[in-house]
Amino acid sequence: MALVEVRNVSKIYHLGGEEIRALDDVSLDIETGEFLSIIGPSGSGKSTLMHILGCLDSPSRGTIKLDNILIHEAPRTQLARIRNQKIGFVFQFFNLLPKLTVLQNVELPMLYSGIGGRERRERAMAALRQVNLDNRSKHRPLQLSGGQQQRVAIARALVNDPKIIFADEPTGNLDSHTGEAILELFRNLSREGRTIALVTHDPGIAAVTPRRIEIRDGKIATEVDARLAGLDRRAAPALT
Amino acid sequence: MNLLNAISIGFKEIWAHKFRSLLTMLGIILGVSSLVAMSAMVKGMENGMREALIAIGGLEKVRIEEQDIPPGQKHLTDQAVGLTLVDYEALRKGAPLIESVTPEIRLNRVMLSRAGRSFNPWNFIGTTPAALEMNQHVVEHGRMFNDIDLENARSVCVIGTLIRDELFGSPEELGYEYNPVGETINANGQPLRIIGMFQHYESEQERKLRLLERNTPQSQTGPARSRGWGGRRGGSFVFRMKNATIYIPITTMLIKFRAGSTTNSAPENRLSSLYIRIASIDKLEPALQQAKNVLMHTHRGIEDFAFQTQENWAEQITVSIRNARLSGGIIAIISLVVGGIGIMNIMLASITERIREIGIRKAIGASNFNVFVQIIVESVVIALLGGIAGLITSNLLVRLLMIISPTENTPVITPAAMAVAFGFSAMVGVLAGLIPALKAAKLDPIQALRYE
Numbered sequence: 001m002a003l004v005e006v007r008n009v010s011k012i013y014h015l016g017g018e019e020i021r022a023l024d025d026v027s028l029d030i031e032t033g034e035f036l037s038i039i040g041p042s043g044s045g046k047s048t049l050m051h052i053l054g055c056l057d058s059p060s061r062g063t064i065k066l067d068n069i070l071i072h073e074a075p076r077t078q079l080a081r082i083r084n085q086k087i088g089f090v091f092q093f094f095n096l097l098p099k100l101t102v103l104q105n106v107e108l109p110m111l112y113s114g115i116g117g118r119e120r121r122e123r124a125m126a127a128l129r130q131v132n133l134d135n136r137s138k139h140r141p142l143q144l145s146g147g148q149q150q151r152v153a154i155a156r157a158l159v160n161d162p163k164i165i166f167a168d169e170p171t172g173n174l175d176s177h178t179g180e181a182i183l184e185l186f187r188n189l190s191r192e193g194r195t196i197a198l199v200t201h202d203p204g205i206a207a208v209t210p211r212r213i214e215i216r217d218g219k220i221a222t223e224v225d226a227r228l229a230g231l232d233r234r235a236a237p238a239l240t
Numbered sequence: 241m242n243l244l245n246a247i248s249i250g251f252k253e254i255w256a257h258k259f260r261s262l263l264t265m266l267g268i269i270l271g272v273s274s275l276v277a278m279s280a281m282v283k284g285m286e287n288g289m290r291e292a293l294i295a296i297g298g299l300e301k302v303r304i305e306e307q308d309i310p311p312g313q314k315h316l317t318d319q320a321v322g323l324t325l326v327d328y329e330a331l332r333k334g335a336p337l338i339e340s341v342t343p344e345i346r347l348n349r350v351m352l353s354r355a356g357r358s359f360n361p362w363n364f365i366g367t368t369p370a371a372l373e374m375n376q377h378v379v380e381h382g383r384m385f386n387d388i389d390l391e392n393a394r395s396v397c398v399i400g401t402l403i404r405d406e407l408f409g410s411p412e413e414l415g416y417e418y419n420p421v422g423e424t425i426n427a428n429g430q431p432l433r434i435i436g437m438f439q440h441y442e443s444e445q446e447r448k449l450r451l452l453e454r455n456t457p458q459s460q461t462g463p464a465r466s467r468g469w470g471g472r473r474g475g476s477f478v479f480r481m482k483n484a485t486i487y488i489p490i491t492t493m494l495i496k497f498r499a500g501s502t503t504n505s506a507p508e509n510r511l512s513s514l515y516i517r518i519a520s521i522d523k524l525e526p527a528l529q530q531a532k533n534v535l536m537h538t539h540r541g542i543e544d545f546a547f548q549t550q551e552n553w554a555e556q557i558t559v560s561i562r563n564a565r566l567s568g569g570i571i572a573i574i575s576l577v578v579g580g581i582g583i584m585n586i587m588l589a590s591i592t593e594r595i596r597e598i599g600i601r602k603a604i605g606a607s608n609f610n611v612f613v614q615i616i617v618e619s620v621v622i623a624l625l626g627g628i629a630g631l632i633t634s635n636l637l638v639r640l641l642m643i644i645s646p647t648e649n650t651p652v653i654t655p656a657a658m659a660v661a662f663g664f665s666a667m668v669g670v671l672a673g674l675i676p677a678l679k680a681a682k683l684d685p686i687q688a689l690r691y692e
Contacts, residue, residue, distance in 0.1 A: 056603060056685050077607050084605020095600045095689065099256050111245055112605040156604065 001068075002029035003163060003195060004053060009062030009072075011048050011218075022048040023059070024218040030164070030197065035190035037198040037206035040215035047168065049215060050199045054087055054166045055079040067163050084112050088157025092169035094149040096141040102128070102152050103137040109160045127155040131185065147178030154185060164195040171205060183208050246613050250621035253590075264586045265626035267579025268668065272630025272661045274575055277637045278568035279657035282561060284650050289557045291443055292478035295376060299521050299550050300339075302528065304514040304535070307546035320544040323511040325490075327538050327545075328368075331516060334534045337527035339517045342371040345493045346512040352407060352486070354425040359406035362484035364427065366493020374515050377485075382421035382436030385489050389435075393491035397425070398436040402483035430496050432488060441479045444650060524549070573664070579626065580668035587619050587676035598680050599688025608681040615677035616670065623669025627662045634661075 011023040022045045030036065040046040051057040052064065055071055058079075064072045067086055071079065089095075096105045106124040115123070128134040131151040133144075141149050150170060157165050167186065171179030187208060190196050198209055206212050212224040254261040293299070306322050328343040350364040371377070372384045385396050399420070405411075407425060408418045424433050442450070494509065518527040528547055535545055591598065598611055606614075638651045 051686050054603075077609070080602065080605055080607035080610075083603065089603050091689070095596070095603070097597055097600060099252070108601070109604045112601075112607075112610055160605075 003032045003034075003067060004028075004030040005063075005065040006053070007063045009049075009052060009059040009064060011045075011052060011057070012060040021218050023052070025062070026215075026218070026220055027062075028213060028220065028223075030195065032163070032195055033190075033193050034211060035186070035196050035198075035209045036211035036213060037200060037209040038213050038215060039200055039203060039206040040221075041201055044215045045218040046199055046201075046215045048218075050166050050168060050197070053164075053197070054089060055083045080112075084109055085160060086163040088160070088162040088165040090150070090153050090157050090165065090167040090170045092172040094141070094146070094153045094173070096149060096152055096156075098140065098142055100140075101137065102133065102139050102141065102144070105141065105152060106156045106159050109156060113160060123159055124155070127159040128152075130158060131155045145178070146174050147181060150174060150178075150182050151185065154182075154189075158189070158194075164197060165189070166197050166199065168199045169201070170198065171202075172200075179205075243613075243617070246617040247621060249614055250618040253618050254622060254625070257590075260586065261622060261625075264582055264622055265629060267582040268576065268623050268626025268665050269579075269630040269633055271572060271576030271579045271668075272627050272665050273634035273637050275569070275572035275661040275664065276631060276634035276653060276657050277641060277651070278572050279565065279660075280634070280638050280651035280653040281641065282564045282568060283652040283654055283657070285564060286557065286561045287650070287652060288443060288476070289561075292476070293550060293553060293557065295441060295478055295482060296550070298376070299554060300518050301374060301550060302516050302518065302524075302531075303548040304516065304531070304545050305512075305548060306510075306544055309542060309544050313542055316542050319540065320542045321539060323514050323545060324509050325511070327514060327535055328511070330534050330538045331514070331531060334537075335516075335527070335530045337518060337523055337530050339519045340370045340374060341517075342368050342374045342515045343490055343511045344371070344513050344515065345490055345498065345510075347493070347497055350427055350497075352403065352425055352427050354407045354423070357407050359403060361400075361403055361486050362481050364486050364488075366488050366490040366497070368490055371487060371515075374517055375482075375485075377482075377487075378439045379436045380439035381419050382434070384436055385487070390489040390491055393489060393495050395430065395432050395492055395496065396435045396488065397427075397432040398438065398487045399434055400438050400483040400485040401440040402480065403486055404437055427486075427488075428497065438483075438485070441482045443476055443479060446476070446479070448650070524551075572661075576664055576668050579665075580623075580672040583619055583622055583669065583672035584675060586622075587615060587673055588679070590618075591615060591676050591680045595683060595688045595691040598683050599685050599691065602683070602685035603689060611683075612677045612681040615680045616673040619673025619676070620666060620669035623665045623672065624662075627665030630665065631658055631662065634658075 006026060006028045009023055009026045010021060013020040013022055024045075026049065038046045038049060048057070052059050053066075055066070055074075056079075059072050062072065063070060066082065069078075069082065071082060074082070083089075096102075097108070100108070103121070103124055106127055107120045110120045110123065125134055125137065128137055131154050133148060133151050133155065136144060136148065136152075141152060144152065150173075154165075154170075157167075170186070171182055174182060183205065186196055186198065196209075198205065200206055210225065212222075214221045214223070304323065304327075309317055309320055323343075325343060328341055331338060331341045345366040347364045347366075350361060352359045352361055352364075365371070368390060369384050369386055372379065377384075379398065382398070384398055385394070388394075389396050404418065404420050405413075408420050408423070411417050420434050420437060422434065424431050426432070498509075516527075516531055518524060528549075531547070536543065539545065601611060601614075602608075634653065638653060641651060
């Protein structure tokens with residue numbers, strides 16, 4: 001059974017009497033441990049898909065199951081808890097709180113899951129070690145470079161040990177060199193068994209992931225799966 | 241997220257915008273301090289009034305005075321005897337619920353004089369020795385006249401300090417307390433020997449001021465100057481009146497001051513008033529009934545007298561205190577509300593500024609309730625800090641008021657007033673935070689994250 005099961009999901013907006021189908025009958029599965037990218041030009045609906053998968057938004061139609069929970073009909077409080085416990089977000093603009101220190105930023109998700117101060121600190125430090133920033137824990141985000149800030153954001157996404165991490169254009173605000181380092185970090189995390197979904201418009205970035213789902217006009221246009229092509233045997237043990 | 245975290249986030253937010261938070265708090269600070277200061281002043285006023293009430297004899301003292309005869313008995317006017325010493329004796333012997341009785345004959349327009357100085361005393365009264373207790377007088381020097389003085393109608397008197405000050409010189413003038421016992425003064429040409437002097441009556445506030453002045457060295461040179469506001473000597477009305485009292489035996493009054501006052505050489509024996517003191521205030525009604533029965537008998541059924549209790553005054557005190565409290569309270573509450581609106585304004589501005597932060601918090605798992613609590617707590621923390629600062633400020637404010645307004649009523653800050661003001665500030669914090677917190681909680685996370 002897949003970690004994420006999306007079945008016939010549509011998202012319809014009404015703008016001045018006009019019906020806009022941001023997502024049109026999308027179905028897909030994401031398995032635990034997968035490293036995939038969702039690509040498409042802006043306005044294609046890829047962000048809408050990520051928001052719905054990330055429990056930030058609800059679909060107009062269709063069903064979604066995340067880790068055996070039907071999230072398309074869950075109340076908002078439960079969605080907040082799922083976002084907190086099972087999902088990690090990495091954004092293009094890092095989205096760290098500038099007034100908090102790096103450590104406090106990483107601790108933030110645990111604050112909302114009611115974890116005690118000591119454990120919070122230890123786990124946040126462990127997450128920072130994973131991204132090699134444990135020596136910057138007392139700094140403010142704005143004292144760090146863009147790449148470092150994005151690594152803090154990744155540490156924050158990791159800290160509650162989520163089932164899946166959504167990264168929305170994680171390299172979009174970085175120069176190509178640091179962007180490369182961030183992608184390498186994601187690759188490493190994937191090798192450790194994390195489930196990661198990259199959302200991007202750049203096919204070059206999408207190329208790092210074995211599986212690529214291209215969205216166009218709210219529909220899945222093409223899907224490339226390295227496992228099915230037999231290119232990556234490690235990621236598809238069931239097929240070998 | 242527990243409450244402690246929310247509070248610490250609130251504090252951080254306030255600390256991050258120190259100046260803005262201070263300005264926001266200012267409204268609450270002023271509201272709380274004006275509420276506390278107002279209630280302190282009203283309390284001081286109340287204390288002053290109660291002190292004065294006790295100084296004139298308390299609630300147990302009832303005055304009996306002559307009154308117009310009721311219309312039904314008009315034809316008996318020429319038989320009405322008025323209050324006389326007969327009533328005094330009858331009440332003393334015939335009314336067990338009455339603890340003591342004192343008759344008073346009061347003479348107006350008396351000129352006291354001695355060695356070129358003269359003074360018109362407030363109360364020139366002929367009475368019995370029991371008046372000492374009745375009117376809460378304390379003799380400091382010498383003695384009160386006794387029954388023998390009374391029996392022999394001796395020309396003696398007991399005076400208040402103000403009379404001493406006017407005829408012999410005040411301690412401020414002389415630099416020491418002059419004891420006039422043994423001296424003789426003239427009252428309307430009649431010599432009276434001073435055999436006693438009462439203590440100096442003053443309110444708590446006056447006493448403190450006087451002690452303070454005594455302790456500060458006199459640096460003033462040249463002629464004495466008025467200290468403004470008519471000087472402090474004498475003090476508030478009730479105490480001034482009490483200090484300007486002179487008592488003589490009622491018999492002396494009848495013989496020396498009443499006999500020659502009319503063409504008839506027989507002394508005019510009507511009393512100005514008769515005071516009775518009842519044992520306890522709960523027996524007021526039966527005691528008055530008893531007194532009435534006795535007096536109806538001595539007056540042969542003609543009701544030409546009336547009872548004046550201090551209850552009216554006590555009631556007036558209650559009413560005026562309530563009015564002062566109400567008007568002051570309304571003003572203070574309005575300023576608290578204005579402070580609350582200030583908080584709401586700032587919180588609304590602050591969440592607009594932090595829409596993105598709220599989006600981030602929601603994305604990483606804050607529920608609507610978490611966000612709501614965070615904003616409410618921030619608002620309450622501002623209000624409570626303002627409340628605490630207001631309580632401190634109110635102390636200074638009260639001190640300032642004491643300096644700039646020479647009131648004889650010391651403002652008293654009561655713990656109850658402080659608790660009420662603090663409670664109000666907390667309530668204002670919650671109410672002011674409500675709308676901003678609801679607004680923040682309802683933000684859509686996606687739109688909040690996109691907000692620039």
